[in-house]
Amino acid sequence: MKVLKFGGTSVGSAQRMKDVSALITSDGQPKIVVLSAMSGTTNTLVEIADYLYKKNPEGAHDVINRLELKYMEHIQELYNTEEWRAKTEKFLREEFSYLRSFSKSLFTSFEEKVILAQGEIISTNMVTNYLLEQGVNAVLLSALDMVRTDKNAEPDFNYIREKTQEQLEANPGYEIYVTQGFICRNAYGEIDNLLRGGSDYTACLLGAAIEAEEIQIWTDIDGMHNNDPRIVEGTEPVRQLYFEEAAELAYFGAKILHPTCIQPAKFSGVPVRLLNTMDPTAPGTIINNQMHRGTIKAVAAKDNIICIGIQSSRMLLAHGFLRKVFEIFETYKTSIDMIATSEVGVSVTIDNQSQLSNIIDELKKYGTVTVDKDMCIVCVVGDLTSQNVGFETLAMDAMKQIPVRMISYGGSAHNISFVVAEADKKRALQALQETLFKYDGHVRRQS
Ligand code: ASP
Ligand code: MG
Secondary structure (H helix, E strand, O other): EEEEEEEEEOOHHHHHHHHHHHHHHHOOOOOOEEEEEOOEEEEEEHHHHHHHOOOOHHHHHHHHHHHHHHHHHHHHHHOHHHHHHHHHHHHHHHHHHHHHHHHHHHOOHHHHHHHHHHHHEEEEEHHHHHHHOOOOOEEEEOOOHHHHEEOOOOOOOOHHHHHHHHHHOOOOOOOEEEEEEEEEEEOOOOOOOOOOHHHHHHHHHHHHOOOOOOOEEEEEEEEEOOOOOOOOOOOOOOOOOEEEHHHHHHOOOOOOOOOHHHHHHHOOOOOOOEEEOOOOOOOEEEEEEEOOOEEEEEEEEEEEEEEEEEOHHHHHOOOOOHHHHHHHHHHHOOOEEEEEOOOOOOEEEEEOOOOHHHHHHHOOOOOOOEEEEEEEEEEEEEEEOOOOOHHHHHHHHHOEEEEEEEEEOOOOOEEEEEEEEHHHHHHHHHHHHHHHHHHHHOOOOOO
């Protein structure tokens, strides 16, 4: 069985929902279909929750009423029969009066999460009803019965595996099993979610849970590109990525896939295919366990990076210095992305400024601190094992005109990263594109 996930834009209108339905039923094979909320809906639900936090129920009601009107229009277009239109309208009316009911009660993060969950609950009901109207043998399984997080807010994989299998066994013989992305229960049984963009994660968790033949992530982009197509001309789709390469790229700004979601797929060895709803026959990008030697796959960049340097003669020959530095970041729950060290100093990057001043104050106890803001990490992903002589020098060579603040190589076999000023990002990406993908020496990209 395959698991297919469709993002918000892929179910963003009545027509798109019809297109998705045609696509998932074209081969007659049984599958699990994970859906996001219609595009814009989760943001609107966040807005509603904001009004309720601010004790402004009128503001919330205005937004709810507008959203309800939109959905009423969608169902006019989506269904062909009065029966299914009326059924879905009744469901939606109940949903929207449920949303309105929150203004009466105390509003906490618990209520907020319940509100955020409604986007996926609505989209999956609409699509399932449409499939049923079309005579498809479809059933809606609630993600709330299958996906749970543990006390650390991490997916409880054993639970997910057991419950997903249980749900499938309890509902045998269907062609399409529709379920919600993003939403789950937490360790206390409350409605929760896997954070924004989390539908990819749901698909990968369910795919891993049933050891699916394949997990397909359908978006409106043509797979992963070998560089940022908004910045660099002549980028090409990457046809294949090794799991680790995809994980590096997902973190470093290739927004196509949620960074954490690769882990479960990799763990269970289920390949992940990125596909384009707008061009369903295009090959897309496959992410699997195959590592292709001698190939550079892609370049990506991540903005809003802050570089912090700590220089101290106390570091010289001392042990425990790095631990003290890292503990400060740990205390302020700020994760470090890149590090470079010398005998008398260490530089790190972070992408979350919320605790910056506290961190700097503490670091000053250990040495001279410098902070560079508006930096970006540019990373090159591919076979960068040390045996593969030449790629790292080639990447360095591409950067020869660009002031580089930090370099990281050797952390994994798949990545070399540079920190440059955001103002130099475009030049850096272009230079790497030219050198790595158009070079006709022995280290040219092979796939
Ligand atoms: N609807 C959720 C969001 O907008 C989850 C998702 O689309 O992946 O973040
Ligand atoms: Mg998404």
